[in-house]
Structure formats: structure tokens, C-alpha cells
């Protein structure tokens with residue numbers, strides 16, 4: 001069965017189980033990691049654009065993220081150490097976490113391009129929102145979270161957020177999930 005999650009990850013190996021380097025989606029090279037990749041291939045989850053205000057705003061598409069406490073409300077996002085956004089997010093007091101509309105444009109811009117060579121914010125409508133966090137005008141829902149902690153557990157840094165300002169629309173909105181955007185090749189190797 002064709003697997004949309006693996007479509008951009010099966011490079012250079014006839015059995016399609018290994019890849020040349022880390023990427024979002026299954027297959028990382030070592031056998032146990034490939035087995036875990038098979039598990040990961042079954043998953044789907046929301047994707048977000050996480051932004052931070054530095055001297056210049058920065059932001060990237062993030063799938064490694066989720067709520068981790070109800071009371072108090074806590075949410076964690078995992079940002080690759082390789083990303084342009086990483087240093088900006090690490091230095092920031094707050095981050096903005098945006099859900100994405102179903103059309104691909106924001107996901108392609110923030111997931112397929114890197115701030116190392118592209119001014120992503122010149123290509124979208126955005127404004128400085130609560131606590132100066134960059135807010136993407138097209139995002140159907142977002143929150144600004146104060147960074148409470150940073151966890152160095154691998155090639156991504158976890159940033160623990162306490163939501164301080166939340167914006168949601170009155171009705172339900174369709175939002176993008178990992179499978180909707182798995183065809184995008186990450187702008188930065190992870």
C-alpha cells in the first residue's frame with residue numbers, strides 16, 4: 001500500500017527502509033530506528049507554525065508538539081537544533097503556536113523554506129501580537145505561550161509553554177495535519 005508519509009523519505013535504498021539522513025517521517029538508518037519509523041508511519045497529528053520574535057521574526061512548521069498537562073495548561077513544541085528558528089526560539093520569552101488552514105501555502109513556506117536564506121515574513125501577512133510574538137494573520141487559531149522550560153533530549157529542543165493569550169474562532173475549523181503536508185520536503189535537514 002502506498003504510504004503518503006514515506007513518500008519523500010525513501011531515498012537511496014531499494015527496500016525503502018533507510019534514508020540518507022534524518023527527516024520527518026519514518027526511517028532513520030539503524031534497524032531499531034527503522035522499526036520505530038514503521039510505527040511513526042502509522043501516526044497522524046496536527047501540524048503548527050511556531051514563531052518567535054528575535055531581532056527578526058523566525059518560524060517553522062512543527063509536527064512534534066502537543067498538550068502535556070490540563071491543569072495547569074501546558075504544551076510542548078520540539079524545534080530542531082538545525083533550524084534557523086532554533087536559536088531565536090531558545091532566546092525568546094514567548095512563542096506563538098499557530099494551527100494552519102487546509103491550503104498548503106503557509107506549510108510550504110514555513111516547512112519547506114529556511115530563514116537562513118528566505119525572509120518568510122516578507123511573504124505573509126503578520127503582526128506583532130501579545131508580548132511581541134509574531135502572529136500569522138491567515139492562521140485560523142493560535143496561542144501565545146510563555147516559555148517555562150527547555151529540554152535537550154535529542155536533535156530537537158523541547159520548549160514547554162504556558163498559554164497566556166489564546167485566539168480561536170467561534171466555530172470548528174478544518175486544520176492541517178501531518179499527512180496533509182508530508183509531501184513537503186523540510187527546508188532544513190533535521
Ligand SMILES: Cc1cc2nc3c(=O)[nH]c(=O)nc-3n(C[C@H](O)[C@H](O)[C@H](O)COP(=O)(O)O)c2cc1C
Nearest residue numbers: 061063064079080083084085111113114115187188
Ligand atoms: C511535515 C513536516 C514536519 C516538520 N516537523 C518539524 C518539527 O516538529 N520540528 C522542527 O523543528 N522542524 C520540523 N520540520 C522542519 C522545519 O519546518 C523546516 O526544516 C523549516 O524549513 C525550518 O525553517 P527554519 O530553518 O527557518 O527554522 C518539519 C517539516 C515538515 C515538512
